[in-house]
Amino acid sequence: MLNIRMLSIRNLKAAINGMEILKGINLEVNEGEVHAIMGPNGSGKSTLAAVLAGRDIFTVTGGEIFFDGKPLLGMAPEIRARSGIFLGFQYPVEIPGVSMVNFMRTAINEQRKYRELPEMSASDFLKLMRDKKALMEIDSALASRSVNEGFSGGEKKRNEIFQMAMLEPRLAILDETDSGLDIDALKTVAIGVNRLRRPDNAMIVITHYQRLLDYIVPDFVHVLSAGRIVRSGDKTLAYELEEKGYDWIKEENQE
Amino acid sequence: MNGDQDPIINQVTQREYKYGFITVLDNDALPKGLNEDIICQLSAKKDEPEWMLEIRLKAFRYWLTMKLPEWAHLKIPVIDYQDIIYYSAPKSKKPTGRFEDVDPELLKTFDKLGIPLDEQKHLSGFAVDAVMDSISVKTTFKESLADVGIIFSSFSDAVREHPDLIRKYMGSVVPYRDNFYAALNSAVFSDGSFVFIPKGVRCPMELSTYFRINAANTGQFERTLIVAEEGAYVSYLEGCTAPKRDKNQLHAAIVEIVAHTDAEVKYSTVQNWYPGDKNGKGGIYNFVTKRGICLGDRSKISWTQVETGSAVTWKYPSCILRGDSSVGEFYSVAVTNNHQQADTGTKMIHIGKNTHSTIVSKGISAGKGQNSYRGLVRVSKNAENARNYSQCDSLLLGDQCGAHTFPYIEVDNQSAIVEHEATTSKIGEDQIFYCNQRGIDTETAIGLIVNGYAREVLNKLPMEFAVEAQKLLQISLEGSIG
Ligand SMILES: Nc1ncnc2c1ncn2[C@@H]1O[C@H](COP(=O)(O)OP(=O)(O)O)[C@@H](O)[C@H]1O
Ligand SMILES: [Mg+2]
Numbered sequence: 142m143l144n145i146r147m148l149s150i151r152n153l154k155a156a157i158n159g160m161e162i163l164k165g166i167n168l169e170v171n172e173g174e175v176h177a178i179m180g181p182n183g184s185g186k187s188t189l190a191a192v193l194a195g196r197d198i199f200t201v202t203g204g205e206i207f208f209d210g211k212p213l214l215g216m217a218p219e220i221r222a223r224s225g226i227f228l229g230f231q232y233p234v235e236i237p238g239v240s241m242v243n244f245m246r247t248a249i250n251e252q253r254k255y256r257e258l259p260e261m262s263a264s265d266f267l268k269l270m271r272d273k274k275a276l277m278e279i280d281s282a283l284a285s286r287s288v289n290e291g292f293s294g295g296e297k298k299r300n301e302i303f304q305m306a307m308l309e310p311r312l313a314i315l316d317e318t319d320s321g322l323d324i325d326a327l328k329t330v331a332i333g334v335n336r337l338r339r340p341d342n343a344m345i346v347i348t349h350y351q352r353l354l355d356y357i358v359p360d361f362v363h364v365l366s367a368g369r370i371v372r373s374g375d376k377t378l379a380y381e382l383e384e385k386g387y388d389w390i391k392e393e394n395q396e
Numbered sequence: 397m398n399g400d401q402d403p404i405i406n407q408v409t410q411r412e413y414k415y416g417f418i419t420v421l422d423n424d425a426l427p428k429g430l431n432e433d434i435i436c437q438l439s440a441k442k443d444e445p446e447w448m449l450e451i452r453l454k455a456f457r458y459w460l461t462m463k464l465p466e467w468a469h470l471k472i473p474v475i476d477y478q479d480i481i482y483y484s485a486p487k488s489k490k491p492t493g494r495f496e497d498v499d500p501e502l503l504k505t506f507d508k509l510g511i512p513l514d515e516q517k518h519l520s521g522f523a524v525d526a527v528m529d530s531i532s533v534k535t536t537f538k539e540s541l542a543d544v545g546i547i548f549s550s551f552s553d554a555v556r557e558h559p560d561l562i563r564k565y566m567g568s569v570v571p572y573r574d575n576f577y578a579a580l581n582s583a584v585f586s587d588g589s590f591v592f593i594p595k596g597v598r599c600p601m602e603l604s605t606y607f608r609i610n611a612a613n614t615g616q617f618e619r620t621l622i623v624a625e626e627g628a629y630v631s632y633l634e635g636c637t638a639p640k641r642d643k644n645q646l647h648a649a650i651v652e653i654v655a656h657t658d659a660e661v662k663y664s665t666v667q668n669w670y671p672g673d674k675n676g677k678g679g680i681y682n683f684v685t686k687r688g689i690c691l692g693d694r695s696k697i698s699w700t701q702v703e704t705g706s707a708v709t710w711k712y713p714s715c716i717l718r719g720d721s722s723v724g725e726f727y728s729v730a731v732t733n734n735h736q737q738a739d740t741g742t743k744m745i746h747i748g749k750n751t752h753s754t755i756v757s758k759g760i761s762a763g764k765g766q767n768s769y770r771g772l773v774r775v776s777k778n779a780e781n782a783r784n785y786s787q788c789d790s791l792l793l794g795d796q797c798g799a800h801t802f803p804y805i806e807v808d809n810q811s812a813i814v815e816h817e818a819t820t821s822k823i824g825e826d827q828i829f830y831c832n833q834r835g836i837d838t839e840t841a842i843g844l845i846v847n848g849y850a851r852e853v854l855n856k857l858p859m860e861f862a863v864e865a866q867k868l869l870q871i872s873l874e875g876s877i878g
Contacts, residue, residue: 194833198825218832227833234830238848247844248834255835287848304834 145172147209147312147343154203155192161202162188164368170312173340177354177379178347180365181387186347187231189365190316194228195221208312222248223255225311229301229318231347236288241300244288245270245307252308273306277333295326302333313337314345319353331356351383366390415668419505419610423529425484428613430477432456435583438483442552445559455572455582462576468710468739469768469800472681473644480646481614482584485531505608522633522860525550525589525605529614532587537601547592548603551619554590561592565623569652569687569716577648577683577710585619585650593628593659602858604633607647609669609680615646622652624659626692631662633861640670640678644707648683657692657719662700664857666865669705671872674763676735679707686713690722690748698725699742700856702865704872707736712770714743717751717779724753727853729865731872732765732797741771741802746782746812755786758850761797762873768800775812782812790820791849793842793873843870 148170155163162185170176180186192199193206195218206213213221236244249269250260261269270284279299289297298318305313315334319327334357338344346357354362354376362379364372371390372378382390426437435456439449486499506513506526513526513534523537525548532550541548547558555562572582589605609616624630634651647669653661663686672679682705688697699713715724726742744753759767767790775782790799801818823845831841847854847866854862 196829217837218829219835219837222833222835230830230833234824234826236827236830236845236848238851239844244831244834244844247836247840248831251837251840252835308834 146170147172149207150193150204151206152204153189153192153201153206155188155199155201157188157199162199162368163192165204166365166368166370168363168370170343170345172343174361175338175344175346175357175359177357177359177362177376178345178365179349179351179362179379179382181390182349184365185368186365187316188368190228190231190314190345190347193221193314194218194226219251220255223252227305227308227310227313229298229305229313229315231316231318231320233289233292233297233301235290235292237290239288241284241286241288242267242270245304248304249307269307273303276336277303277306278329279303294321295323298322298330299326299333302330306333306337309337310342312343312345314347316347317349318346319348319350327353328356351379354379364390415670417508419501422487423484424487425481425614428479428481430456430480430482430584434482438584441483441485442555444552444555447559447563448555451567451572452583455579456584458573459576459579459583462579465576468770469766469802470708470710470737470739472708475644475646475681477580479613482617483586484529484614486528486610505610506606522602522604523548525603526608527587527589527605527618528608529586529610529616532589535589541599541601544597544600545594546597546599547590549590551585551588551590551621554621558590558592561623562590562621565621565652565654567652569654569689570650570685574685578650578685581617581619581648581650581685584615585617588618588620588649588651589622590620591622591630591632593624593630595625596627597625598628599630602631602633604635606635609645609647613643613645615648618647618649618651620649620651621654622661622663623654624656624661624695626656627658628656629660631858632664633858634663634665635668640673642678644672644679644681645670646681646683647706649685651684651686651713653688653697655688655690655692655695655697655722658694659692660696660698661688662698663688663713664861665699665701665703666857666861666868667701667703667705667709668868668872671705671734671736672707674734676707676764679736680705682706682709682711684709684711686711687716687743688714688724689716690719690724690751692722693719693748694721695719696723696725698723698727698856700725700727700853701729701740702850702853702857702868703728703730703738703740704868706738709736709738709740711738711740712742714745715753716745716747717753717782718747719751720748721750721752722748723751726753726755726757726771727856728757729760729850729853729869730758730767731760731869732762732767733872734763734765736763737766739768739770741769743772743774744784746773746775746779746784749778749780750782751779752783753785755784755788756852757786757788758853759788759790759799760793760846760849760869760873761790761799762793763797765797766800767798768802770802770804772804772806773814773816774806775809775814777808779809780811782809782814784812784814786814786816788816788818789849790818791846792820792822839870842873846870846873
């Protein structure tokens with residue numbers, strides 16, 4: 142297989158309110174790969190995702206990120222999104238009064254404009270919406286509701302996957318999409334993700350638990366602890382973690 | 397931006413006010429200043445009957461005895477009423493009401509504003525009365541509406557052509573003694589529209605008046621009267637703009653609505669007067685008295701307003717629910733950006749039995765804007781089973797603006813149910829980032845979020861206006877976020 146490099150993170154350091162959270166992250170992601178990032182609460186998983194997406198409450202204090210060969214740091218978050226980076230939020234945000242249709246249509250057309258494609262017609266858009274709802278097995282009432290407003294925890298997570306299906310990102314970062322889901326919801330999310338896996342895209346799946354990885358089989362597993370990747374391996378690393386618990390990593394680190 | 401700052405900062409830049417152009421016209425104007433002589437001249441220019449002049453003079457004499465209201469949450473510099481021109485009219489050929497006779501410069505101006513006065517080019521389903529400074533320039537579809545008995549004309553024409561109706565209804569809802577600005581308006585009112593929908597007629601098109609202030613140092617004193625007879629229905633719209641000028645200009649209007657038994661009147665406003673520049677220089681002072689009376693049983697009056705313009709807004713469209721089972725509604729979105737101030741709300745006066753009222757107010761403040769909701773719900777002694785529901789929400793963009801709510805509730809009947817809900821929220825930085833992450837830039841994101849917030853009100857506007865209003869909301873907040 143020809144490995145086309147998509148994302149390079151080199152010695153990335155980031156802080157919030159003067160407190161360093163990421164302490165030198167290195168990660169390489171190629172086309173067609175699925176990477177899982179695991180780690181205890183507070184280890185910096187969401188921070189890493191947010192920094193990749195360009196959230197400015199975090200200050201990057203060192204290192205570099207390249208996405209498709211271009212430096213990512215300093216790029217506005219909407220430009221990153223339009224270039225193909227998608228973040229599935231751990232805590233999706235409610236936007237009262239803004240319908241999913243309007244929200245998605247604005248997003249898609251902004252992204253198309255950036256890629257110098259013509260605006261999508263209303264009928265093409267609605268057809269796309271129908272197709273993706275069917276593909277993701279999403280309740281069709283969802284589209285007529287306001288963005289995440291009054292959604293249950295599970296509905297919010299499924300809505301993230303639905304948006305990912307609509308936007309067809311090159312790189313999707315899913316931040317604990319599995320947390321708080323019962324096993325059925327987890328399966329629907331996983332089925333959706335698997336249907337979106339393609340040789341020319343990539344995913345970073347952040348999870349606290351191994352169980353998601355029974356359904357989304359990763360090519361690589363990384364363990365994040367206290368702002369550093371302390372272990373990388375294949376999917377068996379996830380089983381090992383499950384068996385021995387995160388204390389194992391922490392202890393090993395202290396040695 | 398970094399973590400040390402509030403990420404939503406008011407790095408206020410000049411927003412583009414696209415209606416700020418000036419039309420160069422030859423004006424027929426009275427000299428500055430206000431006295432009985434000016435009022436007599438004004439009345440003469442309008443070719444008014446004696447009784448109208450008498451009303452004006454009575455109002456003027458009363459106004460002289462009045463004091464400025466000071467209860468509003470507004471900082472208003474002293475206005476020198478002698479430094480204002482009270483009559484200024486574009487000098488065209490004698491106004492004949494015929495399209496061919498309207499000054500081409502005026503047609504161009506209204507074309508530029510998106511209001512074609514040529515009936516061939518009209519917005520489908522709309523009839524327009526176009527008012528520039530002190531006079532009505534042209535009223536479209538006047539003749540075809542007259543065929544079904546509807547009177548839609550400039551107020552000045554109505555004074556001459558329908559004196560009996562004007563004498564019967566004018567001042568019946570807002571008497572000149574009502575308040576300072578109402579007295580001033582009654583003395584010097586310039587033009588506006590008169591609408592009369594006869595018994596049982598549903599007006600086949602939306603009626604609208606477009607107000608334009610053009611001349612400098614001129615006040616505009618609009619006067620509008622809408623009467624819906626038994627079972628009649630009309631939807632009426634009002635729009636307004638003014639050129640960018642460094643000096644403040646005064647707009648003091650009166651709008652009266654009378655709804656007889658089973659009649660319904662919907663009144664919508666998209667107010668976009670020049671708001672002043674980013675430093676608070678210039679802009680319109682907008683002092684408006686709008687009131688409707690539900691005279692007959694089961695009548696209904698509904699006010700919808702989108703207030704984005706003016707340096708100062710003082711405005712409380714109200715309903716007097718006299719008929720049994722009558723209904724009053726007030727839906728409002730008010731935006732204040734930069735140094736704009738708004739003190740707006742409504743009064744719902746329940747007098748008849750089983751009367752219902754609904755109030756939905758959405759305030760949006762950005763920059764150094766100050767936005768106040770002021771509302772009164774009064775249930776009188778005999779108003780059995782009155783119901784009111786009020787919801788007042790405030791949205792803040794940044795931390796230098798202010799939102800205030802002053803709800804007054806007076807209930808004299810035990811059977812009344814009055815509910816009031818109020819919320820204040822900030823546009824979340826997390827909401828903006830969520831939009832950014834989907835590829836939507838911050839300006840567009842704010843537009844989306846604000847329009848979502850105001851949707852309940854925007855939905856009440858006729859379709860064509862709703863689209864305009866959405867754009868306007870977005871434009872009026874441009875530059876409000878750093
Ligand atoms: N907005 C924030 N303000 C202050 N501290 C934060 C913020 N977000 C994250 N942190 C801190 O950064 C560390 C890592 O958090 P996070 O990236 O959310 O971890 P994880 O996703 O692995 O649970 C934690 O100590 C957390 O308290
Ligand atoms: Mg997290």
